[in-house]
């Protein structure tokens with residue numbers, strides 16, 4: 001079953017790329033949707049476009065195509081991951097606004113009780129964004145902001161990106177070797 005990846009206009013293109021490439025590598029079926037600003041920020045931060053993955057077997061959906069099959073709850077998909085998730089899209093999802101395919105698949109995931117993983121990126125976080133994250137977490141969404149960590153002793157930006165991508169795959173129940181397991185500080 002398809003994992004739907006939504007890319008919105010927050011910073012975090014490299015994390016989206018790492019997640020998509022890891023899912024491809026593991027043979028998962030992927031549907032990709034990017035908002036207009038998601039495309040722009042992704043291009044700026046990574047030089048990539050969603051269509052680049054069309055050649056690798058990923059289904060590319062148009063964000064304005066609300067008649068797409070995945071806009072309907074009758075069509076099963078495994079999960080929705082919005083990475084990165086802008087505070088604007090976060091707010092829309094929490095209000096039940098489904099005005100594009102990304103917000104619509106999130107609404108479908110909520111109503112059909114399917115897995116919804118949001119990777120919001122903003123700093124500092126406003127009380128509005130915090131309220132939206134709290135309310136969505138309370139109805140079962142996984143709120144997984146890209147947080148810096150140092151206990152895996154990252155040496156490169158790619159190490160840090162891989163950690164967040166790995167945590168996203170964890171939230172989908174997918175095995176990976178994107179970051180080393182914590183070994184109790186024994187090495």
Ligand SMILES: Cc1cc2nc3c(=O)[nH]c(=O)nc-3n(C[C@H](O)[C@H](O)[C@H](O)COP(=O)(O)O)c2cc1C
Nearest residue numbers: 008009010011035037038041086087088089121122
């Ligand atoms: C270069 C760039 C970086 C941005 N970074 C963020 C960000 O980190 N977080 C955020 O919430 N919005 C960010 N924005 C603003 C969003 O792109 C903007 O609110 C947009 O309307 C979001 O729409 P979307 O959710 O449909 O993509 C950024 C915009 C640009 C141009």
